[in-house]
Amino acid sequence: MxxxxxxxxxxxxxxxxxxxxMLVAAILYWPNFRDHLGAVKLLSKPLxxxxxxxxxxxxxxxxxxxxxxxxxxxxxxxxxxAAGLIGAAAVAGEAQRGTLEIWLARPVTRLRLASERFLxxxxxxxxxxxxxxxxxxxxxxxVDESMRLDRLLLCATHQCxxxxxxxxxxxxxxxxxxxxxxxxxxxxxxxxxxxGIYLVKTVTHWSIYRLADIEVYHKVLVSGALDxxxxxPLLGVNVLGFWGGYALLQRRCP
Numbered sequence: 026m027x028x029x030x031x032x033x034x035x036x037x038x039x040x041x042x043x044x045x046x047m048l049v050a051a052i053l054y055w056p057n058f059r060d061h062l063g064a065v066k067l068l069s070k071p072l073x074x075x076x077x078x079x080x081x082x083x084x085x086x087x088x089x090x091x092x093x094x095x096x097x098x099x100x101x102x103x104x105x106x107a108a109g110l111i112g113a114a115a116v117a118g119e120a121q122r123g124t125l126e127i128w129l130a131r132p133v134t135r136l137r138l139a140s141e142r143f144l145x146x147x148x149x150x151x152x153x154x155x156x157x158x159x160x161x162x163x164x165x166x167x168v169d170e171s172m173r174l175d176r177l178l179l180c181a182t183h184q185c186x187x188x189x190x191x192x193x194x195x196x197x198x199x200x201x202x203x204x205x206x207x208x209x210x211x212x213x214x215x216x217x218x219x220x221g222i223y224l225v226k227t228v229t230h231w232s233i234y235r236l237a238d239i240e241v242y243h244k245v246l247v248s249g250a251l252d253x254x255x256x257x258p259l260l261g262v263n264v265l266g267f268w269g270g271y272a273l274l275q276r277r278c279p
Contacts, residue, residue: 033145040107041153044099048157051094052164055087073226081239087170091161091177092242096184100154101237102220104188108150109212112195113205115142116274120203129277139271143196147263150188154181176246183251186259187237191216193266200270200277 058065065079081089119125131138158181162174191212198208223232235241236255244252 029145033149036107036111037149037152040103040149041156044095044103044153044157045160047099047103048095048160049164051099052091052161052168055090055168055170058090059087074224074229078239081243085243087165088172088246089239089243091165091172092180092246093239095158095161096180096242097234097238099157100184100188101234104150104154104184105191105216106213107153108146108188108192109195109216110209111146111149112192113199113208113212115146115196115199116270117199117202117205117208121205125203125277135274136271139200139267139274143193143267143270146192146196147189150192151185154185154188172246176249179245179249179251180242183241183245183256183259184237186256186263190259190262190266193263193270197266197270197273200273 062079062083078093082093116125119128128138129135155178158177159174161172161177165171195208195212199205202208219232219234222228223234223238229235236259241252241255
């Protein structure tokens with residue numbers, strides 16, 4: 026097993042394992058959370074947006090709780106950070122290690138090189154998100170609840186388009202840079218800022234996290250279909266991020 030494959034397996038295992046542990050803890054805590062929802066509502070009063078989230082859980086029930094815990098909290102926090110870090114290192118990491126010349130001098134097309142790096146990062150996001158989502162029905166059965174797996178997988182698809190868009194933008198920047206650490210820090214600060222303004226009622230609709238919050242996932246669960254007014258542009262960012270990164274990679278000299 027070569028170094029790249031070992032690294033990919035380690036990242037996938039780490040992402041999936043941590044996401045699953047967060048999911049297990051959240052679902053097993055559901056009965057206790059449900060029984061003390063009144064106290065939680067009182068604590069959320071200082072933040073109106075957080076209060077809206079709690080109201081959704083109260084009105085919708087376990088479905089809102091699960092998508093909030095797994096997709097909005099778990100994937101949007103851990104997954105977004107992973108997407109940024111993986112994307113930042115995709116090409117810029119090779120330049121920092123001094124192996125970019127060897128990498129670009131390989132007897133394969135740069136389209137293939139870009140595709141390998143892009144798809145390896147995307148596959149971590151998609152596999153980790155889907156593998157953990159598949160365990161939700163079994164976990165819910167432990168607390169006498171249930172949700173339709175097909176609807177959950179649609180939510181996972183939307184989540185992966187969102188995370189994939191974050192990865193694609195970072196991949197694009199990485200293809201033009203030699204400093205993955207700076208890219209990673211910039212992306213993490215951006216994500217923290219975006220999550221912060223999500224919680225501020227007057228500017229919450231400017232946050233990218235509005236594209237993948239509980240309300241969006243509830244619409245998917247109810248309709249049984251992706252909301253293409255959101256999913257379509259996210260897919261477009263994924264495509265443009267790849268081809269933009271490839272164009273930049275074409276200009277880099279070995």
